[in-house]
Amino acid sequence: MYCELKIVIKYVGGVCMAKECCICGKKKISGNQVSHSHRVSKRTFGANLQKVQVEGAGKEYVCTKCLKTLKKAD
Numbered sequence: 001m002y003c004e005l006k007i008v009i010k011y012v013g014g015v016c017m018a019k020e021c022c023i024c025g026k027k028k029i030s031g032n033q034v035s036h037s038h039r040v041s042k043r044t045f046g047a048n049l050q051k052v053q054v055e056g057a058g059k060e061y062v063c064t065k066c067l068k069t070l071k072k073a074d
């Protein structure tokens with residue numbers, strides 16, 4: 001899903017790393033994938049990142065949790 005929201009985000013500066021939220025810095029975490037027969041293997045959970053237009057900073061990746069918070073602030 002691609003949503004183009006024009007949101008005014010206070011751009012703190014610095015470089016946003018790949019696959020990381022630009023506001024809270026949320027990134028992937030590791031956990032276990034458990035099959036139905038209970039075989040366990042490692043997997044990663046990525047943050048739910050969406051590309052949004054940031055004023056004065058172009059397009060940045062922001063997690064959906066931060067988007068919801070920003071939407072509420074408006």
Ligand SMILES: [Zn+2]
Pocket residue numbers: 021022023024025026062063064065066
């Ligand atoms: Zn975030």
